[in-house]
Amino acid sequence: MTPRPPVPNADPRHRLEAIGLMALATICFAALDATGKYLITVKSVPVAEVTWLRFVGHVVFSAVVLWPFAFKPSLRSAKPLIQVARSLLMVMTTGFNFLALRYLQLDQTITIFFMTPLLVALLAGPLLHEWVGWHRMVAIVAGFLGVLIVMHPGFGKLHPAMLLALTATLGYALYNLATRYLAAYDPAAVTQTYTPLAGVLILAPFALAGWTWPQDSTVLLLLCTLGFWGGLGHWFLILAHRIAPAPVLAPFVYLGLIWMTVAGYLVFGDLPTLWTLGGGAVVILAGLYLFARERKTLGPKVVGPASDIATQ
Numbered sequence: 107m108t109p110r111p112p113v114p115n116a117d118p119r120h121r122l123e124a125i126g127l128m129a130l131a132t133i134c135f136a137a138l139d140a141t142g143k144y145l146i147t148v149k150s151v152p153v154a155e156v157t158w159l160r161f162v163g164h165v166v167f168s169a170v171v172l173w174p175f176a177f178k179p180s181l182r183s184a185k186p187l188i189q190v191a192r193s194l195l196m197v198m199t200t201g202f203n204f205l206a207l208r209y210l211q212l213d214q215t216i217t218i219f220f221m222t223p224l225l226v227a228l229l230a231g232p233l234l235h236e237w238v239g240w241h242r243m244v245a246i247v248a249g250f251l252g253v254l255i256v257m258h259p260g261f262g263k264l265h266p267a268m269l270l271a272l273t274a275t276l277g278y279a280l281y282n283l284a285t286r287y288l289a290a291y292d293p294a295a296v297t298q299t300y301t302p303l304a305g306v307l308i309l310a311p312f313a314l315a316g317w318t319w320p321q322d323s324t325v326l327l328l329l330c331t332l333g334f335w336g337g338l339g340h341w342f343l344i345l346a347h348r349i350a351p352a353p354v355l356a357p358f359v360y361l362g363l364i365w366m367t368v369a370g371y372l373v374f375g376d377l378p379t380l381w382t383l384g385g386g387a388v389v390i391l392a393g394l395y396l397f398a399r400e401r402k403t404l405g406p407k408v409v410g411p412a413s414d415i416a417t418q
Contacts, residue, residue: 130339136365147208154316193301193303199278217382248392248395
């Protein structure tokens with residue numbers, strides 16, 4: 107796929123279309139997490155199997171929907187080791203996220219996951235030499251405080267799964283930084299090809315070793331939808347960032363908290379705790395402040411589309 111030129115400040119109609127695509131992407135990722143949690147906690151499907159089939163389904167989705175029409179798959183990378191490392195980070199992120207979902211509510215894991223842009227800003231300095239100023243550092247510290255409110259150590263028992271969710275978030279931040287680094291060396295089609303294929307190959311031995319055959323047709327159907335939700339969510343994100351600047355779309359990632367809360371209530375009867383609501387508000391405000399600083403810094407400059415910012 108030939109990359110499009112950088113996205114200018116699109117007209118309002120295009121921005122609304124892009125925001126709608128962003129909202130659809132967050133719905134897809136909420137459906138993915140809710141399905142994964144249901145299969146793991148209610149139907150007792152092994153985590154490795156759920157994670158592996160998520161990547162298998164993504165490859166199938168890409169082969170049927172994306173490769174014939176959107177881009178030609180390619181593994182010819184200028185930085186193949188970095189591509190593999192990036193793919194390993196996505197495998198780690200997805201696996202730890204599903205492990206955390208075995209014990210935590212959907213709204214809890216997504217709130218912790220909202221630390222991603224703050225961690226990216228923090229780690230971009232030592233890893234990519236893109237240092238942040240004190241305004242952004244204040245936002246990062248506030249975001250950490252918000253996550254601490256969600257985890258509330260010292261005020262009751264800290265569930266170890268919170269640390270699993272935090273590890274998944276750190277892995278995803280590193281994954282985003284690797285994506286940014288590779289953008290200077292490889293076309294987006296190469297990066298998009300590596301991610302699901304690596305997940306299939308890496309997780310296959312673990313998934314097959316503890317394989318459990320689906321109990322009924324409903325479980326089989328839900329397993330088949332994992333890759334659909336993930337692949338469709340990725341594609342909606344790509345489409346959104348092709349027609350609107352990234353800073354315009356970034357705040358709408360937080361719609362995920364709404365869909366996760368709704369899915370958690372409808373499927374599992376979970377309601378967010380005051381800790382989650384309070385910590386989530388702090389993390390979201392910190393993230394929005396960070397995005398506002400980015401937009402102010404960018405000013406009228408053109409912003410290019412994000413190459414890959416999907417969550418799972």
